[in-house]
Amino acid sequence: MLDRAVIERLKRGVERLETEAELIERLERAEATGRPLRVKLGIDASGPDIHLGFAVVLRKLRQFQELGHTAVLIIGDFTGKIGDPTGRSKTRPQLTDEQVRENMQRYREQVFKILMPERCEFRYNSEWLDRLNATDIVNLAARYTVARLIEREDFRKRLDEGVPLFVHELLYPLFQGYDSVMVQADVELGGADQYWNLLVGRELQARFGQEPQVIMTVPLLVGTDGKMKMSKSYGNYVGISEPAGEMFGKLMSIPDELILDYFRLTTDKTDAEINEYERRLRSGENPRNIKAELARAVVTIYHSPAAAEQAAVEFDRVFREKQTPAQMPEFRIPDSGISIVDLIVQAGLLPSKSEARRKLQEGAVYLDGVRVNDPALVLKPAAEPVVLKVGKRRFVRLTG
RNA sequence: GGACGGGUUCCCGAGUGGUUAAAGGGGGCAGACUGUAAAUCUGCUGGCGAACGCCUACGGAGGUUCGAAUCCUUCCCCGUCCA
Numbered sequence: 001m002l003d004r005a006v007i008e009r010l011k012r013g014v015e016r017l018e019t020e021a022e023l024i025e026r027l028e029r030a031e032a033t034g035r036p037l038r039v040k041l042g043i044d045a046s047g048p049d050i051h052l053g054f055a056v057v058l059r060k061l062r063q064f065q066e067l068g069h070t071a072v073l074i075i076g077d078f079t080g081k082i083g084d085p086t087g088r089s090k091t092r093p094q095l096t097d098e099q100v101r102e103n104m105q106r107y108r109e110q111v112f113k114i115l116m117p118e119r120c121e122f123r124y125n126s127e128w129l130d131r132l133n134a135t136d137i138v139n140l141a142a143r144y145t146v147a148r149l150i151e152r153e154d155f156r157k158r159l160d161e162g163v164p165l166f167v168h169e170l171l172y173p174l175f176q177g178y179d180s181v182m183v184q185a186d187v188e189l190g191g192a193d194q195y196w197n198l199l200v201g202r203e204l205q206a207r208f209g210q211e212p213q214v215i216m217t218v219p220l221l222v223g224t225d226g227k228m229k230m231s232k233s234y235g236n237y238v239g240i241s242e243p244a245g246e247m248f249g250k251l252m253s254i255p256d257e258l259i260l261d262y263f264r265l266t267t268d269k270t271d272a273e274i275n276e277y278e279r280r281l282r283s284g285e286n287p288r289n290i291k292a293e294l295a296r297a298v299v300t301i302y303h304s305p306a307a308a309e310q311a312a313v314e315f316d317r318v319f320r321e322k323q324t325p326a327q328m329p330e331f332r333i334p335d336s337g338i339s340i341v342d343l344i345v346q347a348g349l350l351p352s353k354s355e356a357r358r359k360l361q362e363g364a365v366y367l368d369g370v371r372v373n374d375p376a377l378v379l380k381p382a383a384e385p386v387v388l389k390v391g392k393r394r395f396v397r398l399t400g
Numbered sequence: 401g402g403a404c405g406g407g408u409u410c411c412c413g414a415g416u417g418g419u420u421a422a423a424g425g426g427g428g429c430a431g432a433c434u435g436u437a438a439a440u441c442u443g444c445u446g447g448c449g450a451a452c453g454c455c456u457a458c459g460g461a462g463g464u465u466c467g468a469a470u471c472c473u474u475c476c477c478c479g480u481c482c483a
Contacts, residue, residue: 162478162480163479235428250437253437253438256436287435287436288438292436315436315437319437320436350429353448353449354448355445358429358430362429363431390430391431
């Protein structure tokens with residue numbers, strides 16, 4: 001008999017589970033027969049970075065691996081080329097084979113920060129989708145109705161608002177569902193926004209005579225902007241491979257209201273620990289401190305406790321005490337001297353000279369802590385290095 | 401195939417001959433403040449130039465005009481309805 005604690009652990013942090021009874025049945029069968037479950041997870045190949053939002057579902061997948069099951073990662077190289085319409089009001093750019101391969105190279109390394117490599121199976125869905133001919137596609141399309149397809153909220157919305165919706169986008173969920181058929185998934189995981197897609201897979205499997213997959217979705221993590229879901233395309237994400245300092249800083253920039261959600265979704269903190277954080281927040285303790293603990297916990301997972309400690313110290317040093325960072329890039333001033341405006345651009349602190357002039361005017365530029373306003377200022381090489389600061393977080397050490 | 405509507409700066413969206421680098425919002429950045437790269441308030445937000453200024457930009461290409469995002473021609477694309 002299956003240990004109740006196992007189910008509870010798998011269910012923890014899960015938003016929707018269809019269905020619990022089926023999951024228990026499969027787990028028990030796996031235990032009895034010794035055949036591990038095949039747990040599918042689709043990967044978006046549009047960018048090379050894995051962020052904390054996606055890590056939520058990867059961590060869930062890891063739990064299955066720890067129970068001896070197999071992670072089946074579907075790299076959507078075929079569907080990536082089509083463009084995934086999920087949650088977008090517009091058509092996504094399409095990717096080339098080249099881009100997909102490059103992205104995947106880096107992806108693999110990052111995935112193993114969370115998953116156990118020996119229990120992973122990577123599959124490119126072009127493996128089977130590229131081989132479908134017109135007959136196959138019609139045959140697949142004949143197993144699902146248009147009414148069911150356009151039930152999906154974002155399709156519905158685009159139709160209602162007169163925003164273009166292309167036929168190939170309608171096909172996408174079908175192909176994604178077909179992936180489940182091809183890999184014979186027992187369980188499929190996904191973010192909350194994937195729920196509808198996962199259901200399509202479940203139904204298609206049934207229509208292809210397979211036992212329908214169990215589906216589990218985890219909540220979407222809100223991005224650092226506090227508004228939209230964390231996503232590469234919104235630029236509001238924290239990548240799991242980012243340097244510790246960067247990761248720490250981004251986590252400190254999330255709105256205070258998100259602190260508890262982040263603890264729940266991105267760390268291993270227990271319910272009891274999270275309740276304690278909640279109590280402290282309510283008692284009026286400075287949210288900053290609790291957020292710093294969050295940032296530390298997350299950096300510890302992807303780097304190390306030492307790196308987290310260092311990032312925390314550095315953060316206080318730069319943003320609280322307004323001192324200069326321990327490490328910063330260097331820029332050598334040419335012997336002939338250089339204007340402050342050119343310097344800012346050449347050192348890569350700002351993208352254009354116009355922008356540099358504006359920032360000078362706004363009082364955002366400091367040399368060794370002294371505000372500089374004069375755009376005509378020319379710097380000569382000096383014996384002592386000088387620290388140039390633009391805004392709160394851009395520093396460069398100037399050498400002679 | 402036809403009728404009508406539409407394509408504007410990073411995004412959304414106003415603008416129907418000069419006062420328009422183009423309202424407003426979003427996003428981003430900066431400043432102030434702060435217990436944080438939270439929140440709040442304020443400012444800035446195409447490029448080059450010290451500066452008068454110059455260049456680039458309103459789907460593409462031509463044209464009218466002293467002058468066009470705004471008018472004309474043509475092409476491309478999107479939507480709605482009809483067939």
